[in-house]
Amino acid sequence: MGNKNGKQGGKLRVGVIGAGMISGSHLEAYKKDARVETVWVADVVKEKAVARANEYGVPKAVADYASVLKEVDAVSVCTPPFAHLKPVLDAARAGVHVLCEKPMSLASAESRQMVDACAKAKVKLGIASSRSTLKSDVQAARDLVAKGKLGKVYYSRATTLRRRGRPGLDFWPDVTWFLDSKKAGGGSIMDIGCYDIDILLTILGEPQPVSVSAISAREIGSQRVPKGVIHDTDEHMSYFVRFKNGSAAHFETSWAANMDGGDTVIFGTEGGIRLNPLTFFGETNGTTHDAKLNIGKWSQSPQEDFVSACVGKKAEPDTPGTMGLKVTQIIEAALKSAKEGKEIRID
Ligand SMILES: NC(=O)c1ccc[n+]([C@@H]2O[C@H](COP(=O)([O-])OP(=O)(O)OC[C@H]3O[C@@H](n4cnc5c(N)ncnc54)[C@H](O)[C@@H]3O)[C@@H](O)[C@H]2O)c1
Incomplete structure:
Protein backbone atom coordinates (compact mmCIF):
# COMPACT_ATOMS: atom_id res chain seq x y z
CA MET A 1 0.00 0.00 0.00
CA GLY A 2 1.22 3.56 -0.70
CA ASN A 3 3.74 3.93 2.12
CA LYS A 4 7.41 4.60 1.66
CA ASN A 5 9.14 2.00 3.80
CA GLY A 6 6.52 -0.68 4.28
CA LYS A 7 6.43 -0.30 8.08
CA GLN A 8 3.25 -0.97 10.07
CA GLY A 9 1.85 -3.66 7.82
CA GLY A 10 1.89 -1.53 4.71
CA LYS A 11 -0.75 0.86 6.01
CA LEU A 12 -0.85 4.48 4.87
CA ARG A 13 0.77 6.45 7.71
CA VAL A 14 -1.10 9.68 8.40
CA GLY A 15 -0.49 12.78 10.50
CA VAL A 16 -3.04 15.48 11.40
CA ILE A 17 -1.86 19.11 11.58
CA GLY A 18 -4.11 21.36 13.69
CA ALA A 19 -6.04 19.77 16.57
CA GLY A 20 -9.05 22.09 16.70
CA MET A 21 -12.70 21.44 16.02
CA ILE A 22 -12.58 19.90 12.56
CA SER A 23 -9.63 17.62 13.34
CA GLY A 24 -12.07 15.28 15.08
CA SER A 25 -13.83 14.35 11.83
CA HIS A 26 -10.46 13.59 10.15
CA LEU A 27 -9.25 11.48 13.08
CA GLU A 28 -12.61 9.67 13.26
CA ALA A 29 -12.57 8.87 9.54
CA TYR A 30 -8.95 7.64 9.64
CA LYS A 31 -9.70 5.53 12.73
CA LYS A 32 -12.49 3.75 10.84
CA ASP A 33 -10.31 3.16 7.74
CA ALA A 34 -8.45 -0.17 7.93
CA ARG A 35 -5.97 1.09 5.32
CA VAL A 36 -4.73 3.86 7.65
CA GLU A 37 -2.45 4.12 10.68
CA THR A 38 -2.64 7.58 12.29
CA VAL A 39 0.86 8.22 13.60
CA TRP A 40 0.72 11.69 15.12
CA VAL A 41 -1.32 14.81 15.82
CA ALA A 42 0.37 18.24 15.76
CA ASP A 43 -0.78 21.59 17.09
CA VAL A 44 1.13 24.75 17.98
CA VAL A 45 -0.76 24.48 21.28
CA LYS A 46 0.66 21.13 22.31
CA GLU A 47 -2.03 20.42 24.92
CA LYS A 48 -4.61 20.42 22.11
CA ALA A 49 -2.58 17.86 20.17
CA VAL A 50 -2.22 15.72 23.30
CA ALA A 51 -5.96 15.86 24.00
CA ARG A 52 -6.88 14.81 20.44
CA ALA A 53 -4.22 12.07 20.39
CA ASN A 54 -5.58 10.64 23.65
CA GLU A 55 -9.16 10.85 22.40
CA TYR A 56 -8.40 8.84 19.24
CA GLY A 57 -5.62 6.56 20.53
CA VAL A 58 -2.91 8.19 18.40
CA PRO A 59 0.61 7.35 19.73
CA LYS A 60 2.30 10.75 19.32
CA ALA A 61 1.41 14.41 19.91
CA VAL A 62 3.78 17.22 18.93
CA ALA A 63 3.87 21.02 18.72
CA ASP A 64 6.00 21.14 15.56
CA TYR A 65 4.75 19.03 12.62
CA ALA A 66 7.95 19.71 10.63
CA SER A 67 9.95 17.50 13.01
CA VAL A 68 7.77 14.45 12.27
CA LEU A 69 6.84 14.89 8.58
CA LYS A 70 9.28 12.14 7.60
CA GLU A 71 7.31 9.63 9.67
CA VAL A 72 4.18 9.81 7.49
CA ASP A 73 2.95 9.28 3.92
CA ALA A 74 0.05 11.73 4.13
CA VAL A 75 -1.26 14.59 6.26
CA SER A 76 -4.54 16.33 6.91
CA VAL A 77 -4.09 20.09 7.24
CA CYS A 78 -6.73 21.24 9.75
CA THR A 79 -5.34 24.67 10.66
CA PRO A 80 -7.27 27.92 10.01
CA PRO A 81 -7.08 29.23 6.41
CA PHE A 82 -4.30 31.74 7.16
CA ALA A 83 -2.15 28.76 8.20
CA HIS A 84 -2.84 26.35 5.31
CA LEU A 85 -0.13 27.38 2.86
CA LYS A 86 3.02 26.59 4.85
CA PRO A 87 2.08 23.09 6.03
CA VAL A 88 0.89 22.18 2.51
CA LEU A 89 4.18 23.36 0.97
CA ASP A 90 6.26 21.71 3.72
CA ALA A 91 4.40 18.41 3.26
CA ALA A 92 4.83 18.52 -0.54
CA ARG A 93 8.56 19.18 -0.17
CA ALA A 94 8.77 16.16 2.14
CA GLY A 95 7.01 13.98 -0.48
CA VAL A 96 3.87 13.67 1.67
CA HIS A 97 0.30 13.62 0.23
CA VAL A 98 -1.99 16.40 1.52
CA LEU A 99 -5.67 16.68 2.35
CA CYS A 100 -6.22 20.40 3.09
CA GLU A 101 -9.34 21.70 4.82
CA LYS A 102 -11.61 24.15 3.02
CA PRO A 103 -11.34 26.98 2.15
CA MET A 104 -8.12 26.05 0.38
CA SER A 105 -6.35 29.38 1.00
CA LEU A 106 -6.77 33.13 1.34
CA ALA A 107 -5.82 33.93 -2.28
CA SER A 108 -5.53 32.27 -5.67
CA ALA A 109 -1.75 32.89 -5.73
CA GLU A 110 -1.49 30.71 -2.59
CA SER A 111 -3.73 27.98 -4.05
CA ARG A 112 -1.63 27.98 -7.22
CA GLN A 113 1.56 27.60 -5.17
CA MET A 114 0.01 24.59 -3.43
CA VAL A 115 -1.06 22.98 -6.71
CA ASP A 116 2.36 23.56 -8.30
CA ALA A 117 4.30 22.29 -5.27
CA CYS A 118 2.23 19.08 -5.04
CA ALA A 119 2.46 18.49 -8.80
CA LYS A 120 6.23 18.99 -8.70
CA ALA A 121 6.58 16.59 -5.78
CA LYS A 122 4.14 14.13 -7.44
CA VAL A 123 1.98 13.95 -4.31
CA LYS A 124 -1.83 14.06 -4.18
CA LEU A 125 -3.56 17.26 -3.09
CA GLY A 126 -7.21 17.05 -2.02
CA ILE A 127 -9.49 19.70 -0.52
CA ALA A 128 -11.70 18.46 2.33
CA SER A 129 -15.17 19.79 2.83
CA SER A 130 -17.84 18.53 5.19
CA ARG A 131 -20.44 19.13 2.48
CA SER A 132 -18.64 16.56 0.37
CA THR A 133 -19.21 16.20 -3.37
CA LEU A 134 -19.12 12.44 -2.77
CA LYS A 135 -22.86 12.01 -2.32
N1 LIG B 1 -15.27 20.83 6.99
C1 LIG B 1 -16.00 21.53 7.85
O1 LIG B 1 -17.20 21.37 8.04
C2 LIG B 1 -15.34 22.54 8.62
C3 LIG B 1 -15.94 22.99 9.76
C4 LIG B 1 -15.23 23.87 10.49
C5 LIG B 1 -13.99 24.29 10.04
N2 LIG B 1 -13.47 23.83 8.89
C6 LIG B 1 -12.18 24.27 8.38
O2 LIG B 1 -11.16 23.57 9.09
C7 LIG B 1 -10.07 24.46 9.35
C8 LIG B 1 -9.87 24.53 10.86
O3 LIG B 1 -11.05 24.98 11.47
P1 LIG B 1 -11.38 24.68 12.99
O4 LIG B 1 -12.79 25.08 13.16
O5 LIG B 1 -10.98 23.29 13.36
O6 LIG B 1 -10.42 25.75 13.69
P2 LIG B 1 -9.87 25.73 15.18
O7 LIG B 1 -9.45 27.11 15.45
O8 LIG B 1 -10.80 25.03 16.09
O9 LIG B 1 -8.56 24.77 15.08
C9 LIG B 1 -7.41 25.13 14.37
C10 LIG B 1 -6.20 24.57 15.14
O10 LIG B 1 -5.03 24.78 14.37
C11 LIG B 1 -3.98 25.11 15.26
N3 LIG B 1 -2.91 25.75 14.49
C12 LIG B 1 -2.84 27.00 13.99
N4 LIG B 1 -1.71 27.18 13.30
C13 LIG B 1 -1.04 26.00 13.34
C14 LIG B 1 0.18 25.54 12.79
N5 LIG B 1 0.95 26.33 12.05
N6 LIG B 1 0.57 24.25 13.06
C15 LIG B 1 -0.19 23.45 13.81
N7 LIG B 1 -1.40 23.84 14.34
C16 LIG B 1 -1.79 25.09 14.11
C17 LIG B 1 -4.64 25.98 16.31
O11 LIG B 1 -3.90 26.01 17.52
C18 LIG B 1 -5.98 25.26 16.48
O12 LIG B 1 -5.94 24.27 17.50
C19 LIG B 1 -10.45 25.79 8.70
O13 LIG B 1 -9.91 25.86 7.42
C20 LIG B 1 -11.97 25.75 8.64
O14 LIG B 1 -12.55 26.53 7.62
C21 LIG B 1 -14.10 22.96 8.22
Whole structure:
Protein backbone atom coordinates (compact mmCIF):
# COMPACT_ATOMS: atom_id res chain seq x y z
CA MET A 1 0.00 0.00 0.00
CA GLY A 2 1.22 3.56 -0.70
CA ASN A 3 3.74 3.93 2.12
CA LYS A 4 7.41 4.60 1.66
CA ASN A 5 9.14 2.00 3.80
CA GLY A 6 6.52 -0.68 4.28
CA LYS A 7 6.43 -0.30 8.08
CA GLN A 8 3.25 -0.97 10.07
CA GLY A 9 1.85 -3.66 7.82
CA GLY A 10 1.89 -1.53 4.71
CA LYS A 11 -0.75 0.86 6.01
CA LEU A 12 -0.85 4.48 4.87
CA ARG A 13 0.77 6.45 7.71
CA VAL A 14 -1.10 9.68 8.40
CA GLY A 15 -0.49 12.78 10.50
CA VAL A 16 -3.04 15.48 11.40
CA ILE A 17 -1.86 19.11 11.58
CA GLY A 18 -4.11 21.36 13.69
CA ALA A 19 -6.04 19.77 16.57
CA GLY A 20 -9.05 22.09 16.70
CA MET A 21 -12.70 21.44 16.02
CA ILE A 22 -12.58 19.90 12.56
CA SER A 23 -9.63 17.62 13.34
CA GLY A 24 -12.07 15.28 15.08
CA SER A 25 -13.83 14.35 11.83
CA HIS A 26 -10.46 13.59 10.15
CA LEU A 27 -9.25 11.48 13.08
CA GLU A 28 -12.61 9.67 13.26
CA ALA A 29 -12.57 8.87 9.54
CA TYR A 30 -8.95 7.64 9.64
CA LYS A 31 -9.70 5.53 12.73
CA LYS A 32 -12.49 3.75 10.84
CA ASP A 33 -10.31 3.16 7.74
CA ALA A 34 -8.45 -0.17 7.93
CA ARG A 35 -5.97 1.09 5.32
CA VAL A 36 -4.73 3.86 7.65
CA GLU A 37 -2.45 4.12 10.68
CA THR A 38 -2.64 7.58 12.29
CA VAL A 39 0.86 8.22 13.60
CA TRP A 40 0.72 11.69 15.12
CA VAL A 41 -1.32 14.81 15.82
CA ALA A 42 0.37 18.24 15.76
CA ASP A 43 -0.78 21.59 17.09
CA VAL A 44 1.13 24.75 17.98
CA VAL A 45 -0.76 24.48 21.28
CA LYS A 46 0.66 21.13 22.31
CA GLU A 47 -2.03 20.42 24.92
CA LYS A 48 -4.61 20.42 22.11
CA ALA A 49 -2.58 17.86 20.17
CA VAL A 50 -2.22 15.72 23.30
CA ALA A 51 -5.96 15.86 24.00
CA ARG A 52 -6.88 14.81 20.44
CA ALA A 53 -4.22 12.07 20.39
CA ASN A 54 -5.58 10.64 23.65
CA GLU A 55 -9.16 10.85 22.40
CA TYR A 56 -8.40 8.84 19.24
CA GLY A 57 -5.62 6.56 20.53
CA VAL A 58 -2.91 8.19 18.40
CA PRO A 59 0.61 7.35 19.73
CA LYS A 60 2.30 10.75 19.32
CA ALA A 61 1.41 14.41 19.91
CA VAL A 62 3.78 17.22 18.93
CA ALA A 63 3.87 21.02 18.72
CA ASP A 64 6.00 21.14 15.56
CA TYR A 65 4.75 19.03 12.62
CA ALA A 66 7.95 19.71 10.63
CA SER A 67 9.95 17.50 13.01
CA VAL A 68 7.77 14.45 12.27
CA LEU A 69 6.84 14.89 8.58
CA LYS A 70 9.28 12.14 7.60
CA GLU A 71 7.31 9.63 9.67
CA VAL A 72 4.18 9.81 7.49
CA ASP A 73 2.95 9.28 3.92
CA ALA A 74 0.05 11.73 4.13
CA VAL A 75 -1.26 14.59 6.26
CA SER A 76 -4.54 16.33 6.91
CA VAL A 77 -4.09 20.09 7.24
CA CYS A 78 -6.73 21.24 9.75
CA THR A 79 -5.34 24.67 10.66
CA PRO A 80 -7.27 27.92 10.01
CA PRO A 81 -7.08 29.23 6.41
CA PHE A 82 -4.30 31.74 7.16
CA ALA A 83 -2.15 28.76 8.20
CA HIS A 84 -2.84 26.35 5.31
CA LEU A 85 -0.13 27.38 2.86
CA LYS A 86 3.02 26.59 4.85
CA PRO A 87 2.08 23.09 6.03
CA VAL A 88 0.89 22.18 2.51
CA LEU A 89 4.18 23.36 0.97
CA ASP A 90 6.26 21.71 3.72
CA ALA A 91 4.40 18.41 3.26
CA ALA A 92 4.83 18.52 -0.54
CA ARG A 93 8.56 19.18 -0.17
CA ALA A 94 8.77 16.16 2.14
CA GLY A 95 7.01 13.98 -0.48
CA VAL A 96 3.87 13.67 1.67
CA HIS A 97 0.30 13.62 0.23
CA VAL A 98 -1.99 16.40 1.52
CA LEU A 99 -5.67 16.68 2.35
CA CYS A 100 -6.22 20.40 3.09
CA GLU A 101 -9.34 21.70 4.82
CA LYS A 102 -11.61 24.15 3.02
CA PRO A 103 -11.34 26.98 2.15
CA MET A 104 -8.12 26.05 0.38
CA SER A 105 -6.35 29.38 1.00
CA LEU A 106 -6.77 33.13 1.34
CA ALA A 107 -5.82 33.93 -2.28
CA SER A 108 -5.53 32.27 -5.67
CA ALA A 109 -1.75 32.89 -5.73
CA GLU A 110 -1.49 30.71 -2.59
CA SER A 111 -3.73 27.98 -4.05
CA ARG A 112 -1.63 27.98 -7.22
CA GLN A 113 1.56 27.60 -5.17
CA MET A 114 0.01 24.59 -3.43
CA VAL A 115 -1.06 22.98 -6.71
CA ASP A 116 2.36 23.56 -8.30
CA ALA A 117 4.30 22.29 -5.27
CA CYS A 118 2.23 19.08 -5.04
CA ALA A 119 2.46 18.49 -8.80
CA LYS A 120 6.23 18.99 -8.70
CA ALA A 121 6.58 16.59 -5.78
CA LYS A 122 4.14 14.13 -7.44
CA VAL A 123 1.98 13.95 -4.31
CA LYS A 124 -1.83 14.06 -4.18
CA LEU A 125 -3.56 17.26 -3.09
CA GLY A 126 -7.21 17.05 -2.02
CA ILE A 127 -9.49 19.70 -0.52
CA ALA A 128 -11.70 18.46 2.33
CA SER A 129 -15.17 19.79 2.83
CA SER A 130 -17.84 18.53 5.19
CA ARG A 131 -20.44 19.13 2.48
CA SER A 132 -18.64 16.56 0.37
CA THR A 133 -19.21 16.20 -3.37
CA LEU A 134 -19.12 12.44 -2.77
CA LYS A 135 -22.86 12.01 -2.32
CA SER A 136 -25.45 10.17 -4.37
CA ASP A 137 -27.32 13.29 -5.54
CA VAL A 138 -24.21 15.27 -6.58
CA GLN A 139 -22.66 12.31 -8.38
CA ALA A 140 -25.93 11.40 -10.13
CA ALA A 141 -26.39 15.03 -11.23
CA ARG A 142 -22.81 15.08 -12.52
CA ASP A 143 -23.49 11.90 -14.55
CA LEU A 144 -26.69 13.35 -16.04
CA VAL A 145 -24.86 16.50 -17.15
CA ALA A 146 -21.87 14.53 -18.48
CA LYS A 147 -24.16 12.20 -20.46
CA GLY A 148 -25.89 15.21 -22.07
CA LYS A 149 -29.31 14.47 -20.53
CA LEU A 150 -29.79 18.19 -19.86
CA GLY A 151 -28.68 19.21 -23.35
CA LYS A 152 -26.71 22.45 -23.21
CA VAL A 153 -26.45 23.78 -19.67
CA TYR A 154 -26.76 27.56 -19.88
CA TYR A 155 -27.42 28.64 -16.28
CA SER A 156 -27.23 27.35 -12.70
CA ARG A 157 -27.98 28.69 -9.25
CA ALA A 158 -26.81 27.68 -5.77
CA THR A 159 -28.13 29.20 -2.57
CA THR A 160 -27.26 28.64 1.09
CA LEU A 161 -28.95 30.98 3.54
CA ARG A 162 -28.53 30.87 7.30
CA ARG A 163 -30.84 32.99 9.47
CA ARG A 164 -28.15 33.46 12.18
CA GLY A 165 -25.13 31.27 11.60
CA ARG A 166 -21.94 33.26 12.07
CA PRO A 167 -19.19 31.08 13.57
CA GLY A 168 -17.52 32.93 16.42
CA LEU A 169 -20.67 34.99 16.99
CA ASP A 170 -23.85 32.89 16.79
CA PHE A 171 -22.07 29.60 17.65
CA TRP A 172 -18.52 28.36 18.42
CA PRO A 173 -17.74 31.54 20.48
CA ASP A 174 -14.07 30.59 20.83
CA VAL A 175 -13.34 30.45 17.09
CA THR A 176 -13.47 34.16 16.30
CA TRP A 177 -10.86 33.99 13.49
CA PHE A 178 -13.79 33.18 11.14
CA LEU A 179 -14.93 36.84 11.48
CA ASP A 180 -11.53 38.48 10.86
CA SER A 181 -10.74 39.04 7.18
CA LYS A 182 -6.97 38.95 7.76
CA LYS A 183 -7.25 35.43 9.19
CA ALA A 184 -10.24 33.99 7.31
CA GLY A 185 -9.89 35.86 3.99
CA GLY A 186 -13.66 36.42 3.83
CA GLY A 187 -16.81 35.56 5.77
CA SER A 188 -19.82 33.66 4.50
CA ILE A 189 -18.40 33.16 1.03
CA MET A 190 -15.14 31.64 2.34
CA ASP A 191 -16.80 29.55 5.01
CA ILE A 192 -19.93 28.17 3.29
CA GLY A 193 -19.97 29.68 -0.22
CA CYS A 194 -17.01 27.40 -1.03
CA TYR A 195 -19.30 24.35 -0.56
CA ASP A 196 -21.83 25.55 -3.14
CA ILE A 197 -19.10 26.50 -5.63
CA ASP A 198 -17.32 23.16 -5.22
CA ILE A 199 -20.55 21.18 -5.66
CA LEU A 200 -21.73 23.17 -8.68
CA LEU A 201 -18.33 23.01 -10.42
CA THR A 202 -18.31 19.24 -9.81
CA ILE A 203 -21.76 18.79 -11.37
CA LEU A 204 -20.93 21.04 -14.33
CA GLY A 205 -17.68 19.20 -15.15
CA GLU A 206 -15.32 21.84 -13.72
CA PRO A 207 -15.83 24.75 -16.16
CA GLN A 208 -13.23 27.54 -15.98
CA PRO A 209 -14.63 30.78 -14.44
CA VAL A 210 -13.78 33.93 -16.41
CA SER A 211 -15.52 36.76 -14.55
CA VAL A 212 -17.45 37.53 -11.37
CA SER A 213 -19.79 40.37 -10.33
CA ALA A 214 -20.76 40.51 -6.67
CA ILE A 215 -22.34 42.44 -3.84
CA SER A 216 -21.52 41.99 -0.19
CA ALA A 217 -23.40 42.93 3.01
CA ARG A 218 -22.85 42.96 6.77
CA GLU A 219 -26.09 44.41 8.00
CA ILE A 220 -27.59 41.96 10.51
CA GLY A 221 -27.04 42.69 14.20
CA SER A 222 -23.31 43.33 14.03
CA GLN A 223 -23.73 45.38 17.22
CA ARG A 224 -23.65 42.02 19.03
CA VAL A 225 -19.95 41.55 18.25
CA PRO A 226 -18.12 41.24 21.61
CA LYS A 227 -15.48 43.84 22.51
CA GLY A 228 -12.04 42.94 21.20
CA VAL A 229 -13.37 40.70 18.43
CA ILE A 230 -12.66 41.83 14.86
CA HIS A 231 -15.63 41.27 12.54
CA ASP A 232 -14.97 42.85 9.14
CA THR A 233 -16.10 39.99 6.88
CA ASP A 234 -19.14 39.55 4.64
CA GLU A 235 -22.30 38.10 6.21
CA HIS A 236 -24.07 37.87 2.86
CA MET A 237 -22.80 37.67 -0.70
CA SER A 238 -24.58 37.44 -4.05
CA TYR A 239 -22.32 36.73 -7.01
CA PHE A 240 -22.75 36.06 -10.68
CA VAL A 241 -20.08 33.95 -12.38
CA ARG A 242 -19.49 33.59 -16.12
CA PHE A 243 -17.66 30.50 -17.39
CA LYS A 244 -15.41 30.12 -20.42
CA ASN A 245 -17.93 27.71 -22.02
CA GLY A 246 -20.60 30.47 -22.15
CA SER A 247 -22.64 29.15 -19.21
CA ALA A 248 -23.21 31.23 -16.06
CA ALA A 249 -24.09 30.68 -12.41
CA HIS A 250 -25.61 32.75 -9.64
CA PHE A 251 -24.65 32.08 -6.01
CA GLU A 252 -26.27 33.47 -2.86
CA THR A 253 -24.58 32.82 0.48
CA SER A 254 -25.60 34.10 3.92
CA TRP A 255 -24.27 33.62 7.41
CA ALA A 256 -27.01 35.95 8.62
CA ALA A 257 -30.14 37.00 6.75
CA ASN A 258 -33.80 37.59 7.38
CA MET A 259 -34.52 34.79 4.96
CA ASP A 260 -33.96 31.06 4.83
CA GLY A 261 -33.54 28.38 2.20
CA GLY A 262 -31.02 26.48 0.20
CA ASP A 263 -31.15 25.11 -3.30
CA THR A 264 -28.99 23.97 -6.20
CA VAL A 265 -30.59 24.05 -9.65
CA ILE A 266 -29.23 23.53 -13.15
CA PHE A 267 -30.97 24.80 -16.29
CA GLY A 268 -30.37 22.94 -19.59
CA THR A 269 -31.98 23.06 -23.03
CA GLU A 270 -33.27 19.46 -22.73
CA GLY A 271 -33.80 19.22 -18.99
CA GLY A 272 -33.28 20.79 -15.59
CA ILE A 273 -32.15 19.39 -12.25
CA ARG A 274 -32.87 20.31 -8.66
CA LEU A 275 -30.85 18.66 -5.86
CA ASN A 276 -32.32 17.57 -2.51
CA PRO A 277 -34.15 15.46 -3.54
CA LEU A 278 -32.71 15.02 -7.01
CA THR A 279 -35.51 15.97 -9.41
CA PHE A 280 -35.40 16.05 -13.20
CA PHE A 281 -37.57 18.56 -15.12
CA GLY A 282 -38.18 17.82 -18.82
CA GLU A 283 -40.55 17.97 -21.76
CA THR A 284 -41.80 15.14 -23.98
CA ASN A 285 -43.86 15.82 -27.12
CA GLY A 286 -44.78 19.28 -25.92
CA THR A 287 -45.76 18.20 -22.41
CA THR A 288 -43.65 19.24 -19.41
CA HIS A 289 -43.03 16.73 -16.64
CA ASP A 290 -40.86 16.32 -13.58
CA ALA A 291 -39.83 13.32 -11.53
CA LYS A 292 -37.86 12.61 -8.40
CA LEU A 293 -35.04 10.26 -9.38
CA ASN A 294 -34.57 7.05 -7.45
CA ILE A 295 -30.80 7.16 -6.90
CA GLY A 296 -30.49 5.60 -3.44
CA LYS A 297 -28.69 7.42 -0.66
CA TRP A 298 -24.97 7.13 -0.06
CA SER A 299 -22.05 9.37 0.81
CA GLN A 300 -18.33 8.96 1.23
CA SER A 301 -16.07 11.06 3.44
CA PRO A 302 -13.34 13.18 1.81
CA GLN A 303 -10.82 11.32 4.00
CA GLU A 304 -11.85 7.88 2.64
CA ASP A 305 -11.68 9.25 -0.92
CA PHE A 306 -8.28 10.87 -0.26
CA VAL A 307 -6.88 7.60 1.11
CA SER A 308 -8.12 5.81 -2.04
CA ALA A 309 -6.16 8.32 -4.15
CA CYS A 310 -3.04 7.97 -1.96
CA VAL A 311 -3.02 4.15 -2.23
CA GLY A 312 -3.56 4.25 -6.00
CA LYS A 313 -7.21 3.14 -6.15
CA LYS A 314 -8.08 6.31 -8.08
CA ALA A 315 -6.09 8.96 -9.94
CA GLU A 316 -7.13 12.05 -7.93
CA PRO A 317 -9.25 12.94 -4.89
CA ASP A 318 -12.77 14.05 -5.85
CA THR A 319 -11.99 17.68 -5.05
CA PRO A 320 -8.38 17.94 -6.25
CA GLY A 321 -6.18 20.99 -5.73
CA THR A 322 -6.90 22.19 -9.28
CA MET A 323 -10.61 22.41 -8.43
CA GLY A 324 -9.78 24.13 -5.13
CA LEU A 325 -7.86 26.71 -7.17
CA LYS A 326 -10.95 27.46 -9.30
CA VAL A 327 -13.06 27.84 -6.14
CA THR A 328 -10.45 30.25 -4.73
CA GLN A 329 -10.41 32.23 -8.00
CA ILE A 330 -14.19 32.72 -7.83
CA ILE A 331 -14.14 33.74 -4.15
CA GLU A 332 -11.23 36.14 -4.64
CA ALA A 333 -12.87 37.78 -7.67
CA ALA A 334 -16.23 38.04 -5.85
CA LEU A 335 -14.64 39.77 -2.83
CA LYS A 336 -12.77 42.17 -5.14
CA SER A 337 -15.89 42.83 -7.20
CA ALA A 338 -17.96 43.65 -4.11
CA LYS A 339 -15.24 45.99 -2.86
CA GLU A 340 -14.71 47.79 -6.17
CA GLY A 341 -18.33 47.73 -7.36
CA LYS A 342 -17.54 46.29 -10.79
CA GLU A 343 -17.17 42.99 -12.62
CA ILE A 344 -13.75 41.34 -12.16
CA ARG A 345 -12.12 39.20 -14.83
CA ILE A 346 -10.22 36.03 -13.91
CA ASP A 347 -7.05 35.58 -15.94
N1 LIG B 1 -15.27 20.83 6.99
C1 LIG B 1 -16.00 21.53 7.85
O1 LIG B 1 -17.20 21.37 8.04
C2 LIG B 1 -15.34 22.54 8.62
C3 LIG B 1 -15.94 22.99 9.76
C4 LIG B 1 -15.23 23.87 10.49
C5 LIG B 1 -13.99 24.29 10.04
N2 LIG B 1 -13.47 23.83 8.89
C6 LIG B 1 -12.18 24.27 8.38
O2 LIG B 1 -11.16 23.57 9.09
C7 LIG B 1 -10.07 24.46 9.35
C8 LIG B 1 -9.87 24.53 10.86
O3 LIG B 1 -11.05 24.98 11.47
P1 LIG B 1 -11.38 24.68 12.99
O4 LIG B 1 -12.79 25.08 13.16
O5 LIG B 1 -10.98 23.29 13.36
O6 LIG B 1 -10.42 25.75 13.69
P2 LIG B 1 -9.87 25.73 15.18
O7 LIG B 1 -9.45 27.11 15.45
O8 LIG B 1 -10.80 25.03 16.09
O9 LIG B 1 -8.56 24.77 15.08
C9 LIG B 1 -7.41 25.13 14.37
C10 LIG B 1 -6.20 24.57 15.14
O10 LIG B 1 -5.03 24.78 14.37
C11 LIG B 1 -3.98 25.11 15.26
N3 LIG B 1 -2.91 25.75 14.49
C12 LIG B 1 -2.84 27.00 13.99
N4 LIG B 1 -1.71 27.18 13.30
C13 LIG B 1 -1.04 26.00 13.34
C14 LIG B 1 0.18 25.54 12.79
N5 LIG B 1 0.95 26.33 12.05
N6 LIG B 1 0.57 24.25 13.06
C15 LIG B 1 -0.19 23.45 13.81
N7 LIG B 1 -1.40 23.84 14.34
C16 LIG B 1 -1.79 25.09 14.11
C17 LIG B 1 -4.64 25.98 16.31
O11 LIG B 1 -3.90 26.01 17.52
C18 LIG B 1 -5.98 25.26 16.48
O12 LIG B 1 -5.94 24.27 17.50
C19 LIG B 1 -10.45 25.79 8.70
O13 LIG B 1 -9.91 25.86 7.42
C20 LIG B 1 -11.97 25.75 8.64
O14 LIG B 1 -12.55 26.53 7.62
C21 LIG B 1 -14.10 22.96 8.22
